[in-house]
Amino acid sequence: MNKIKIITDSTADLPKHIVDKYDIEVLPLYVGFEGKTYSDGVDINLHELLNKMDNSDVFPTTAQVNPQRFMEAYRKYLNEGYTIVSLHLSSKMSGTYQSACIARDMLESDSIYVIDSQNVTMSFGLLVIKAARLKEAGLKADEIYDEVKKAIPHVKCAFAFDSLDNLVKGGRLSKTAGVIGTILGIKPILSIVNGEMAVIDRVRGSKKAIRYILDYIDEIGVNKEETAVLLHVDNKDILENLRENLKDKIDDFIECEVGCVVGVHSGKGACGVVFIENY
Numbered sequence: 001m002n003k004i005k006i007i008t009d010s011t012a013d014l015p016k017h018i019v020d021k022y023d024i025e026v027l028p029l030y031v032g033f034e035g036k037t038y039s040d041g042v043d044i045n046l047h048e049l050l051n052k053m054d055n056s057d058v059f060p061t062t063a064q065v066n067p068q069r070f071m072e073a074y075r076k077y078l079n080e081g082y083t084i085v086s087l088h089l090s091s092k093m094s095g096t097y098q099s100a101c102i103a104r105d106m107l108e109s110d111s112i113y114v115i116d117s118q119n120v121t122m123s124f125g126l127l128v129i130k131a132a133r134l135k136e137a138g139l140k141a142d143e144i145y146d147e148v149k150k151a152i153p154h155v156k157c158a159f160a161f162d163s164l165d166n167l168v169k170g171g172r173l174s175k176t177a178g179v180i181g182t183i184l185g186i187k188p189i190l191s192i193v194n195g196e197m198a199v200i201d202r203v204r205g206s207k208k209a210i211r212y213i214l215d216y217i218d219e220i221g222v223n224k225e226e227t228a229v230l231l232h233v234d235n236k237d238i239l240e241n242l243r244e245n246l247k248d249k250i251d252d253f254i255e256c257e258v259g260c261v262v263g264v265h266s267g268k269g270a271c272g273v274v275f276i277e278n279y
Contacts, residue, residue, distance in 0.1 A: 162269030
């Protein structure tokens, strides 16, 4: 029997029903805040964290999954006869991918395939879902690895933000880029470019932000055989309108919020779409 285990980390922001459906192992990153350390999605949820941040002058820290934790997980499944496909957030945003590679090398196993998704949140989560579906379709681990690697450049996203303050504080955007988000009424539009968050445009007001995202989808084109995602962080301004418009464009999309680690950097008010283009 071709036993394959899909392992990922919490910044994929996968909804619980997806994790359960495909029996995916999710290793949490960590949030450090006011002297306490929380496992992402285990010890604290997004809304609890955002409320704490609203009432504090301290900005949280985030920490990667360490090599020891990967070794424990990898060894467990190797001992049970699994081949492992392990997918993780962009190596330009975290050392988690490097930790996974260190663990693989220390175990000296040819049965562990580690992938740098070059993405984060559900842009990365879609690749995990793709890997899980390929596993269900009967592909071998090396075939899943190859197919996911081919898909990475074709994951597309566009997010409208209310503010870029947290992205700047967390070191995910430069101060220069962050200035855009301080102009009254301006909605910065961000995407993931070469493994990092980047401002791709700016528009005035929520209506133009929605129109930009919808035009972005039309211009690139959605692969309707793949799942798409409506992703948000405590956002109502854009979410409901975007949801209704998406129903006419995308047959299969799921709706979810980001997790705590991603939410620390995004802050409140972000909303957008993630999908895989035709290729």
